[in-house]
Structure formats: C-alpha cells, structure tokens
Amino acid sequence: MSPSASDLTGIHRVEKLYLELLFRCNMSCGICYHGEDLKRRDVLTHEQVRNALIYFADRYGCRQACFLGGEPLLYDELPRVLATAQQLGYQTEVCTNGYRRRRVLEACVPHPDLLRISLDAGTREAHDAIRRPESFDAAFDTMAWAAGRRLPFGATCTLTAQHIGTIAELAARLRDTGAVELQLHRLRPIGNAATSGLQPVTWGQTRALHDQLTRMDLGQMQVNLDILLPERCPQPTGHVEKLEIAPDGRVYLSCAEVAGPGQNVRYDFDQAALVPVDPR
Ligand code: SF4
Numbered sequence: 001m002s003p004s005a006s007d008l009t010g011i012h013r014v015e016k017l018y019l020e021l022l023f024r025c026n027m028s029c030g031i032c033y034h035g036e037d038l039k040r041r042d043v044l045t046h047e048q049v050r051n052a053l054i055y056f057a058d059r060y061g062c063r064q065a066c067f068l069g070g071e072p073l074l075y076d077e078l079p080r081v082l083a084t085a086q087q088l089g090y091q092t093e094v095c096t097n098g099y100r101r102r103r104v105l106e107a108c109v110p111h112p113d114l115l116r117i118s119l120d121a122g123t124r125e126a127h128d129a130i131r132r133p134e135s136f137d138a139a140f141d142t143m144a145w146a147a148g149r150r151l152p153f154g155a156t157c158t159l160t161a162q163h164i165g166t167i168a169e170l171a172a173r174l175r176d177t178g179a180v181e182l183q184l185h186r187l188r189p190i191g192n193a194a195t196s197g198l199q200p201v202t203w204g205q206t207r208a209l210h211d212q213l214t215r216m217d218l219g220q221m222q223v224n225l226d227i228l229l230p231e232r233c234p235q236p237t238g239h240v241e242k243l244e245i246a247p248d249g250r251v252y253l254s255c256a257e258v259a260g261p262g263q264n265v266r267y268d269f270d271q272a273a274l275v276p277v278d279p280r
Helices: 005-009 035-039 046-060 078-087 102-108 124-130 135-148 164-177 203-215
Strands: 013-020 064-068 091-096 114-119 153-159 181-186 239-245 251-254 265-268 273-276
Touching (some): 013 046, 102 135, 124 135, 135 153, 135 164, 153 164, 153 203, 164 203
Parallel strands (some): 013 064, 013 239, 064 091, 091 114, 114 153, 153 181
Antiparallel strands (some): 239 251, 265 273
C-alpha cells in the first residue's frame, strides 16, 4: 500500500493555504522571492483551485485560504474562485499590491473576508524605491477604498535590515487608517532579493522592533509580534500554519520568513494531492 500524503510530508494539519494563482505581476520588486518566475505564464484554472481547496479541507482540516500571485488582481477568475472558496466553507483573503485594478476589486466584493495589501517598507520613499513610483500612495488609496466599502483590510510588510526602522511609523499610520491587522515577515534572500542589495534582518533588529511595537498603542489592530522573536519558530512539526503553493506546484512552509523553505514534497495539480519531489 502506498503511504498517505501525511506520511510523506509529516504534516497532519494546515491552518492556512496560500494559493499563488499566477506568477505574473504588474511590478518587479527588489524584494520579490519570485525573481525570474515573474515572467512565467503559468495560471491555475478554476478547477485546479477548487480541487486544491477540497483536498486541503478534507485531508488537513484547512478552513482559511489566501489568494495571491504574482498579482492576483491580474487573475481573471478571482471573483469566481473567491465565491467557490466561500461555498466550500473557507475564510478568504486576497493579498495584492493594491496598485490600481479597482474594477477587478469591485467585482470581488463582497467575497473576501480580508483584503491584504503588501508593502515593502514603512515610508513612501523607501517603499517606492523598491517597488515603483506612486505605489505606496496607491496602496493606501486601495485601503481607503476598502474602508469605504466596509471591507476589512490589513497590510503585510517584508522586513529588511535597511528599512526595519520605518515599521513603527507604518504601524501607526495603518492603525489610524483602520487596518485590522499588520502581518510582518522576514526577507528571505531568494529571487530578486538575492541580488537587490536588500539584507535580511537579524534577530537583534526584530527583537528591538518587538519591544518598540509592544510599547505603542496599536488600538484594535493585530500585529504578529511573536514572529519577531526567535523562540517563536521552532523546528517544523506536523501542524503547519502557512502552506503556500506556487502555480508550478512548489510548496513553501512559512513561519517568520516569507516563502520559507519547503519540505521534500510538491503539490500535483493533476492528481490534486501532495506528492514526493522527484529526486532527478
Ligand atoms: S513582491 Fe508582490 S508586488 Fe512585488 S513583484 Fe513580487 S508579487 Fe509583485
């Protein structure tokens, strides 16, 4: 008898599934872990998304899905996959750079339970230097749009050694804008980040940010402060908080890092299952 998927992976529960719907993006950020993959045309079909959602719900008890890319607002069927995920009992999130594409966002309402805007640093100057001119203001325009529709929104920000000093200012602005959460994660030097000159943060830097944010009044906004401390990320266990699947089936497991290293496993969209990586 062939071993079950959980025997192969050691995973028995997945809290949140991150599905990259496509590689393409309307940016090419210096921070981006996709690197050259941003040029690839791979796109998931609605059926592949649906099958993955069913598989992870049935096999791993997953009930939260975050749709991302690349840029998910370039994915034509985003409103449809959001509706499908909700029908299957998932809480849904869209993680976007928030740069224009307002018509697509309008079509997605009311499906997402949360709109998450990705940021690369805490100030306009630092963010736009990594991403593109006017992208910081565009991201906050999109948050204001979400607030106007009573759509819960938050932000995610990659931490780098150069810009970690801007995060407290960002947290204060997000709090005042009405964000419900700020998700922080550490830069992993892969993809564009490997050659951009941006440096990963040290645990000393993140501990200092932890102490700074702990002293601030963050209001109702949730911040994942615990990932700023090294003791938060022990050796992997069978209970995975974030399992991310690329459009070609690569699997990343995340704790404190963005796109954390995966295990010796990939997701096969044809079989709709996790399978061992072919060692060849
Ligand atoms: S970091 Fe996000 S916004 Fe930037 S190129 Fe990558 S997918 Fe696009």
